[in-house]
Amino acid sequence: MPSDLHSLKIDRERKRPPEPSKWATRWIVLGVSLLVLLGVGRVVYSTLGAPAQVQTVRVSAPAAAADPGSVVLNAAGYIVAHHEIEVASKVIGKVAWIGVEKGDHVKKDQVVVRLEDTEYRAQLEQAKGNLANLQSKLLELEHGSRPQEIDEARANLAQAEADLANAKLLFERNKELVAAGVVSKQDFDNAQYAYQNDVAKVKSLQQAYDLVKVGPRQEDIDAMRGQVEQAKGLVDFDQDQLDNTVIRAPIEGTILERAVEQGEFVTNGFVGDKGAKGYVVTLADLNDLQVELDIAQNDFAKLRMGQKGIVTTDAFPDRKYDGELAEMSPKADRQKATVQVKVKILHPDSYLRPEMNASVAFLADQQPNHAQQAQPVVTVPASAVQNGAVFVVLGGHAVRRAVKVASTGSQGARIEAGLIGGEDVIVNPPSGLKDGDRVQIKGA
Numbered sequence: 001m002p003s004d005l006h007s008l009k010i011d012r013e014r015k016r017p018p019e020p021s022k023w024a025t026r027w028i029v030l031g032v033s034l035l036v037l038l039g040v041g042r043v044v045y046s047t048l049g050a051p052a053q054v055q056t057v058r059v060s061a062p063a064a065a066a067d068p069g070s071v072v073l074n075a076a077g078y079i080v081a082h083h084e085i086e087v088a089s090k091v092i093g094k095v096a097w098i099g100v101e102k103g104d105h106v107k108k109d110q111v112v113v114r115l116e117d118t119e120y121r122a123q124l125e126q127a128k129g130n131l132a133n134l135q136s137k138l139l140e141l142e143h144g145s146r147p148q149e150i151d152e153a154r155a156n157l158a159q160a161e162a163d164l165a166n167a168k169l170l171f172e173r174n175k176e177l178v179a180a181g182v183v184s185k186q187d188f189d190n191a192q193y194a195y196q197n198d199v200a201k202v203k204s205l206q207q208a209y210d211l212v213k214v215g216p217r218q219e220d221i222d223a224m225r226g227q228v229e230q231a232k233g234l235v236d237f238d239q240d241q242l243d244n245t246v247i248r249a250p251i252e253g254t255i256l257e258r259a260v261e262q263g264e265f266v267t268n269g270f271v272g273d274k275g276a277k278g279y280v281v282t283l284a285d286l287n288d289l290q291v292e293l294d295i296a297q298n299d300f301a302k303l304r305m306g307q308k309g310i311v312t313t314d315a316f317p318d319r320k321y322d323g324e325l326a327e328m329s330p331k332a333d334r335q336k337a338t339v340q341v342k343v344k345i346l347h348p349d350s351y352l353r354p355e356m357n358a359s360v361a362f363l364a365d366q367q368p369n370h371a372q373q374a375q376p377v378v379t380v381p382a383s384a385v386q387n388g389a390v391f392v393v394l395g396g397h398a399v400r401r402a403v404k405v406a407s408t409g410s411q412g413a414r415i416e417a418g419l420i421g422g423e424d425v426i427v428n429p430p431s432g433l434k435d436g437d438r439v440q441i442k443g444a
Contacts, residue, residue, distance in 0.1 A: 051438035056393055056424040059378050073302045073362040077293035079313070081284035081354050082344070085251065088279040089115065089266045090244040100281060102258050106249040113280045115245040115266060124238040131231035138224045141216040153209040160205045164198035171195035247280055256354065257282035289348045291323065291358045294338040303328075307362055309343055314357040322346045323360055379412045384425045390418070391426040393439055398426060400435040 093115035100112045174191040177183040260266060260280045267276035291311055295303065303325060311321040326344035333340070343360050345352065384390050385405060391398045403418030419425070424441070426433075433439070 051440040053442050054426045054439045055442050056426050059423045070364045071361045072364050073299050075293045076359045077291050079356045079358050080290055080292045082288040082290050084284040086279040087281045091241055092267050095260050095262050095264050100255050102255055104255045108252045110249045113247040117245040120242040124242050127235045127238045131235050134228045134231050138228050141221045141224055157205040157209045160202045164202045167195040167198040253283045253285040255281050256284055289345045290342040293341050295341055297337050300339050309360045309362045312359050316351050377414050377416050378419050379414050380425050381427050382408050382413045383428045385413050391429045393424040398437045398439045
């Protein structure tokens with residue numbers, strides 16, 4: 001116990017650490033005080049010092065963009081088929097059969113009408129027979145003479161030569177006898193005539209024999225070929241005429257009008273309301289509809305090609321269809337002071353019919369391919385932009401704002417982000433100007 005109390009006794013002989021110098025403590029206190037004074041001086045200077053003189057420009061507020069959903073023009077017209085076709089006949093004839101009714105849907109190349117074709121078939125058969133005849137003659141010319149024909153020509157020539165020899169002998173004998181007065185002058189003339197006749201016959205048969213051996217001339221063959229080609233063209237024409245008695249739908253669509261009945265006469269030209277009909281049916285694709293409108297010239301400037309619109313009809317006012325301006329007439333109607341336009345109905349349905357009354361509400365241009373135009377864009381002098389930022393004056397201080405420059409041109413820098421308009425922007429800011437510095441607008 002006494003030993004424990006002895007261990008608790010303070011050893012006053014142990015060395016203590018040296019205390020700091022009084023001069024070191026004074027220098028530390030002096031340095032801290034100096035820093036505090038400098039900070040206070042900076043604050044006082046920035047608050048009470050002379051503000052920097054700057055020149056500013058007021059940024060104009062951007063023009064309000066049109067609401068993409070707003071209606072710029074309403075117009076009324078009627079629905080039309082983009083391509084309405086009057087299906088006509090290419091030949092003249094009487095309707096033997098018609099296979100469609102008004103409102104029927106037909107496929108492309110579907111048969112809609114047949115005409116009587118008896119006369120056209122007969123003409124085709126006649127043309128085919130004429131062609132076959134000419135083709136046979138051409139083959140005969142191209143193959144030349146047959147051996148039998150050559151032998152026959154040679155035999156005929158030999159017989160004529162024998163007759164000529166006999167006639168010559170008789171002629172010479174009668175010539176001597178007439179000189180001696182034994183035969184009459186008449187017998188001599190007969191013998192002379194027979195001889196001359198046989199001479200001419202031999203010459204003729206000789207030429208015939210030569211022609212048979214050589215064969216037909218090339219000119220004759222070419223002429224016959226031309227006749228064959230002409231006959232082929234006539235066959236093709238008559239075949240086409242026969243095929244045209246079957247009238248087919250040129251496109252897929254709906255029958256709008258059935259113009260003829262069985263037994264009526266159809267012509268291949270327009271003849272009016274009486275007599276023969278110039279067409280058999282009217283056809284259109286009801287999936288390709290437009291609204292035809294007459295726009296007043298005063299409102300025409302509000303429209304452009306491709307502009308969107310909402311289409312409604314008097315028959316079904318609760319149904320709305322998307323439309324797009326697809327056609328503008330290249331000329332105006334001087335008497336009505338209008339310009340005709342057509343709006344394509346993008347997604348028509350079975351409720352729509354050609355000639356229905358329809359209205360179109362044209363919408364403001366959305367310009368979907370230029371999204372940046374939907375953002376407010378302001379313009380500032382190009383000298384106001386430094387390192388992607390500008391200084392604006394707020395409460396007598398310069399406030400730095402980062403901006404996004406869309407483009408820079410002769411009229412200045414177009415700012416699409418960072419400014420909204422109405423700010424006082426410092427032009428040509430001093431090089432030492434910092435965020436928060438006091439500034440004074442020159443002339444203020």
